[in-house]
Amino acid sequence: MWRNTQVGWGVISIALHWLSASTIVGLFALGWWMTGLGYYDTWYNLGPWVHRSVGIVLFMATLARLVWRLTQPTPQGHGSRLEVLMAHLGHITLYVLLLFVMTTGYLISTADGGGISVFGWFEVPALVHGLPQQALIAGDLHWYSAWALMLLAVGHSLAALKHHLIDRHDTLLRMLKPTSR
Template sequence: MWRNSRSGWGLISILFHWLSALTIIGLFALGWWMTDLGYYDPWYNQGPWVHRSIGILLLFATLARLVWRFVQPTPRAEGSRLETIAAHLGHIALYVLVLGVMVSGYLISTADGRGISVFGWFEVPALLYDLPNQASLAGDIHWYSALALMILAGGHALAALKHHWLDKHATLVRMLNPAYSTRNDSK
């Protein structure tokens, strides 16, 4: 139930997926909301601090998720060959965009040479800083990558619903129910 099988996702992969999805949506909403904060708003400093802290934790979780993905089997894809290829490329694009958003966010936050405090628990040091226009360029990449990520994630969700409702595949069920994997391994 914890591990993936060829017929379904295990609980660890499912938790990584849904916690990442909710966190990414929440970070996007918080980031968008922060752009309208005025200097005297109480969240003017608090919002970015929370955004950065959660973003760093998500970066660590994403790296752990990638390691987990490489050491676990991937369930068989359902659908036509074209759908399987599109799903594979879509998943790669999702990971690339997630990492691009997080790395660019890191580069924005560390452009002045200061590290990132993660809820006051620890600090992630600034490893690359003082590059010409670092904060501005990384800010543009961060924003447009985040928008592209939301659009692609929306397409990902629509594809899952299409597989579930129109094609009657178990794609969505496998990402919701780790017991599906253990029940259907013998098939």
């Protein structure tokens, strides 16, 4: 039940999937909302602090998720060979984009040489800083790659619904209910 099998996902994979998905959507919404805040707004400093803190926690969870994913079996995909290949490539692209969004966010936040305080619990040091126009370039890359991630996530969701509603596969159900076989 906790581990993946050839026929379904385990509890850990399912939990990491849905926690990541909801956190990514929340971070995107918060990031978009923050861009319109005025200097005297209460959330002007608090919003970015929360965004950075949650982003670092998500980064750590994503690394753990990747390790878990690489050490667990992957349930067999449904559909034609092309659909299975596209799903595989789509998942890889989701992970790459997610890591890229988080890396560019880190580069924005550490451009001045200061670390990132994560909810006041610990600080992530600025390992890369002082590059020419680091915050500006990383900011543009962060914005556009976050949009690309959201668009791909929508496509991912639509594909899951297509498998469920049209093809009548258990693809979506496997991500909702852990396997015990």
